[in-house]
């Protein structure tokens with residue numbers, strides 16, 4: 001399998017690449033916005049350069065064989081957001097035979113409403129298939145209808161509410177990749 005650090009993914013309108021420290025301004029501008037973080041993690045904005053650098057480092061550390069957090073930009077090099085594919089943390093007490101692989105999407109608000117999240121995530125799905133992954137999951141906050149619409153546009157199956165991941169209650173979507 002290819003190492004995702006070296007894996008740039010192209011779509012008709014987008015380039016997905018590993019984030020670098022040069023992206024710190026964009027990271028800060030994105031994750032300091034309440035409408036972006038509202039349904040992510042603790043829901044708290046991040047407002048310091050140090051937090052942004054730490055996020056970039058974390059995102060880069062999540063690159064592995066066929067996994068990572070990619071920065072999504074247009075073909076003029078303007079950053080639009082992030083698309084992720086990585087092992088998802090199980091909730092405490094969940095016993096699992098194997099890891100589940102999560103896909104996700106975070107766009108800067110100026111990039112909403114153009115189909116970029118769906119296009120970037122579709123590139124990750126194609127990449128997942130190419131490297132031999134069998135199944136993907138996506139989870140959203142129950143109120144995050146915008147994100148649920150992305151999962152549906154990708155052809156993912158809505159499995160209902162689950163407490164299996166992130167020690168919280170989420171809407172679960174799955175996609176089988178074989179066949």
Ligand SMILES: CC(C)(COP(=O)(O)OP(=O)(O)OC[C@H]1O[C@@H](n2cnc3c(N)ncnc32)[C@H](O)[C@@H]1OP(=O)(O)O)[C@@H](O)C(=O)NCCC(=O)NCCS
Pocket residue numbers: 035036037039040081104105106107108111112113114115116117118119139140141144146147149150153
């Ligand atoms: C969730 C999120 C990525 C959804 O973004 P989005 O722009 O609505 O989703 P897409 O990129 O798939 O775009 C779809 C929209 O673009 C429109 N669109 C415009 N031009 C388009 C084109 N050429 N192709 C496809 N869609 C297009 C679609 O009609 C649709 O709009 P609608 O919802 O009004 O019908 C975005 O709201 C976000 O980043 N939120 C903050 C972070 C977050 O919560 N992430 C999810 C955590 S689970």
